[in-house]
Ligand SMILES: Nc1ncnc2c1ncn2[C@@H]1O[C@H](COP(=O)(O)OP(=O)(O)O)[C@@H](O)[C@H]1O
C-alpha cells in the first residue's frame with residue numbers, strides 16, 4: 001500500500017473502470033428492519049441493507065433523513081443519547097450488535113468512525129494515536145511507535161508531521177486533522193470504517209486528499225461513507241444507498257451497485273435525486 | 280473621530296456613556312482607595328517577625344505566626360474535604376445525571392439555595408453538628424469542615440459548568456474509539472473541566488479565607504499555636520475582627536493583618552489565573 005502523497009499537481013482521478021475491484025459481494029454487515037426513535041419520534045424506519053466486505057458503500061440523501069443516526073447504530077454510539085431507542089437487527093461478522101450483553105468497547109474497536117468535523121483530542125499528535133492504543137491494551141513502546149508511523153504513512157501525514165509529533169494536534173490544518181482522525185481510527189485495526197461526511201468541513205484541496213485516501217482504503221477496510229457530494233459518491237463508491245424522508249421518517253429508497261444507482265436508477269425519487277432535480 | 284462626534288451630538292448616548300464609565304471608575308476608585316488605605320497603614324508593620332511571632336497583649340503587639348498556621352490548617356482541611364467531594368458531585372451531575380431527571384434538578388436547586396445562605400447559618404450549623412453532635416468541640420477540624428460545607432455549593436456548580444463546557448464531540452469521538460467512560464473522564468474531560476474547577480476554587484477559597492461568622496462558632500478564637508487539628512485556632516479574619524472591634528489600640532496590627540490577608544487573596548487569584556492560562560494548557564496538551 002503506497003502512502004497517499006500530499007498533492008502538488010492535478011489530482012489523479014479514479015474512473016469507474018480503473019478502480020481496484022472490491023471482492024465479489026460478500027456481506028460483512030447485515031442490517032435487518034432497523035428503526036431508530038429519538039424520544040418516540042422516528043429518525044428512520046425499517047431499513048434493510050447489507051454492506052459488502054472490502055467495498056465502499058455511499059449513503060446519500062437530503063439532510064435530516066437519518067444518515068448520521070443510521071451510522072451511530074452500527075457502533076452503538078446511540079447508547080450515549082438519552083431517550084434514543086433502536087429496534088431491528090444488525091449483525092457484523094455474525095456478532096449481534098444490538099444484543100444487550102455484547103462488549104461495546106470491543107465492538108467500537110472493530111467499527112471505526114470518522115465525524116463530519118475533525119475532532120482530534122486536545123493532545124499532541126503522538127498522544128492522539130498512542131492514547132487509544134494504550135487503552136486497548138497495547139504497551140510496547142516500539143510497537144506503538146511503529147503503528148504510529150505506519151498509520152500516519154497510510155494517511156499521507158507522516159512526511160508532514162514527523163518532525164513535530166509532540167506539538168498539539170489542534171495546530172494542524174483542518175484537512176490534516178481529519179487525516180489524523182482517520183489514522184487514529186485505523187491504528188486500532190478496525191474492520192469497518194463509518195465516515196460521516198468526512199470531507200464536508202474541508203476546503204476543496206484537502207477534501208481531494210482525504211477522498212483519495214478513502215479510495216486507498218478499499219479492499220483492506222469496509223467503508224460506509226455518508227456524503228452530500230454526489231460527484232464524490234460517483235467517483236469513489238462501489239455501492240450506494242439512497243435515504244429519503246417519507247411520512248416524517250427517513251426511509252431507505254433504493255440500494256444497489258453505485259453504477260446502477262447513478263446510471264439506471266429504478267426508483268423515480270432516486271432518478272430525480274441523482275440528476276440533481278431534487279434533494 | 281466620527282464616533283466621538285456623534286456621541287457628543289446625541290445627549291442620550293453621551294449620558295449612557297458617562298454612566299457606564301462613571302460606575303466603572305467608581306468601583307475601581309473605591310477598590311484602590313481601600314487598598315491604598317490598607318497598604319499605607321499596614322505596610323510599615325509587616326515584617327518577618329510580624330509574620331512569625333506570636334501575638335502579645337491581646338494582639339496589640341507581637342505578630343500573627345500562630346494565626347497564619349491556624350488559618351492555613353483550616354483552609355487545608357476545607358480543601359482536602361471539599362475538593363474530592365466537589366469534583367465527585369460535579370462529575371455525577373454533569374456526566375451521569377440527565378438534565379431533566381428529578382434527582383439532578385433537586386440537587387442543583389438545593390446547591391443554588393445553599394450557595395446563597397448567609398455564612399452565620401453555616402456557623403450555627405457547624406457548631407451544632409461538628410462541635411456538639413460529632414463532639415469535635417471548638418477546633419480547626421470543626422472550622423475546616425464548616426467552611427467545606429460553605430464552599431461546596433460554589434465549587435460543585437462551577438466545576439459542573441466546566442464539565443458542561445467540554446464539547447460533546449470529545450465524548451462521542453472518545454466513545455467511538457472504544458475508550459471507556461472512566462478513561463474518557465480522567466484523561467479528557469477532567470483536564471478540560473479544570474478552568475471551571477479553578478473558578479469555583481478561587482471563589483470558594485476567597486470566601487473561606489475571608490470568613491469570620493462561620494468560624495467564630497466553630498474554630499474559636501484561641502490565638503495560641505495549635506498542636507493538633509482538634510485544637511482551637513484563630514483564623515486571620517477573626518483576628519482582624521477582634522483587633523478592630525474588641526481591642527483598643529490594636530489598629531496598627533489590624534491593618535498589618537488585613538494587608539497580609541489581602542496579599543494572600545491576591546496570590547490565590549493570581550496563581551489560579553496563571554494555572555488556567557499556562558500550567559493547565561501544558562497539562563491538557565501533554566496529559
Ligand atoms: N440527538 C438527537 N436527538 C433528537 N433528535 C435527533 C438527534 N439527532 C438527530 N435527530 C433528528 O433525527 C433526524 C435525522 O437526523 P440525522 O441522522 O442527523 O440526519 P442526517 O445525518 O441525514 O442529516 C432529524 O430529524 C434530526 O432532527
Ligand SMILES: [Mg+2]
Nearest residue numbers: 067068069196
Ligand atoms: Mg448528518
